[in-house]
Each structure stands twice: as C-alpha cells, then as structure tokens.
Amino acid sequence: MKKKNSYKSFILKMSAGAIIGMVLGGTGMYFIERASDWKEIGTITLHISGIEQLILPGMAVVLALSVIAEEWICHCLKKNCNALLKADDEECDRLEYEEEKYGAWLTGVNVLSQVLCILILAFGYSLDYIGSGGSTSITFLWACILFLSCFFYDGIMQVRYVKLVQKVHPEKKGDPSSSKFQKEWLASCDEAEKEIVFQSAYKAYMCMNKVIPLLLLLTLILNLFFNTGILAIIVVAGMYLVMTVAYSKACVQIRKEKIFR
Known part of the structure; x- marks a missing residue:
C-alpha cells in the first residue's frame, strides 16, 4: 500500500509540474508575441552601451568590500582563537562554536567575492573593445588587474584561515597549497569532526540534487524563449552528471572497503 502511495504521489507531482510548466510557457509566449517594442526578442545581449565602463569601478568596489569584510571576520576569528587557547573546559564548547561560525562566514564571503568578480567581468567584457587599443581596452586591463588581485587576496586569506586554525589545533595537518590538503586535513580530524564533515557533505549533496535540476530546467526555458545558447545547458547537465x-x-x-578490508 505504501509503495502504491509513493507511485501515486510521484505521478501527481509530475502531473502538477507539467501543468504549471504549460501555464508558465503559455503565459510567456503570450507576452512575447505581443511585445512589439522588442526588436530582437530571439537574442539577449548583455553588452549594453557603456557597460564596459562599469567594470573597473565595480571590480574596485568588490575588492574593497572583500578586504574590509574578510579582514574584520579574520580579526574576530583571531580574537576568538586567542581566547580559546586560554579557555577552560566550560568555555571551550561555546568558543569552538564561535570559531566554526566565523570560519563559515569567512569562507562564504571569500567565495562570494570571487563569484562577484567573475560576474562583473563576464557581464561586461567583449572582444569588440578588448583589442581596440583605445582607452576602453586600458580600462579593461586595469579591471583584469583588480580581478587577479581580488582572487590573489582571497587565496591568501584561505591560507591565513587554515594557519590560524592550525595554531589553535596543532593536531590538524595539511598544507593549504597542496593538492592533497583536504585529504590530509580530514585524516587528522577526530571521529566527531569527521561525522560533522560527512553530515554536512551529505546535506550539501541533497541541496545540490534539488538545485541543479531546477537550474537545468531554467536554462532549457531561457534557451527556448530567448535563444541563450546550448552551452549553459551542457554545463549544468555536466555538473549534474x-x-x-x-x-x-x-x-x-566505501561499501567495498568495508566488506573486503
């Protein structure tokens, strides 16, 4: 009975999704066919006039905000780690939670900084003016320098974070610049820490298992209505696979290792 209910629930969800998709698709086509002011609805161009002039100031703002935010979080983390070295057993749990929280914030801001840099550069760069040799190409060159500077700073901050944690927890092993760092770091964790890592990794997998199909559907719809190209679909499908x-x-x-070890 439970199995039949599962099949029934799955069929109902698929049917509801199909109906919603048809409604959204029909609504989209209705507005597209009546959008007489859109001269080229089949092609979306993100290179609007003058957008290349916004790359340099945008990159400078992202770099400045990244440095300010990451340095502040790193300062709070360092202060917490120094307190952790002197703390008694009662305070250790709270301070270790604070350490984990600041580390998560630092990692999040670090990745957000890199993503914003990529988006700013991607939304504005074009071969039409990169090779023109004019003032615009010089501006783009400076933007690229800021782009690389931001990525370099973010990379250094990751190393600083690892070194700071290793100072408080000398049992943690691994060189941040090594390709085997994650494996060495995990091997040096105790069983409780490994359990946290494994549960977090599984939750991240479950989250992406829901997000990627939605992104794949979104890229399919965008390509259908706006001819955005098949590359985005291939990339998202490849990630899913x-x-x-x-x-x-x-x-x-893992199952094989447990059985035949």
Missing part, C-alpha cells in the same frame, strides 16, 4: 556519478562511485567504493 558528474555530481551523481561521483556520489554513486564513492558509495560503492
């Missing part, structure tokens, strides 16, 4: 295969392979490998 790699994630699923990697997870399944890891499950089989």
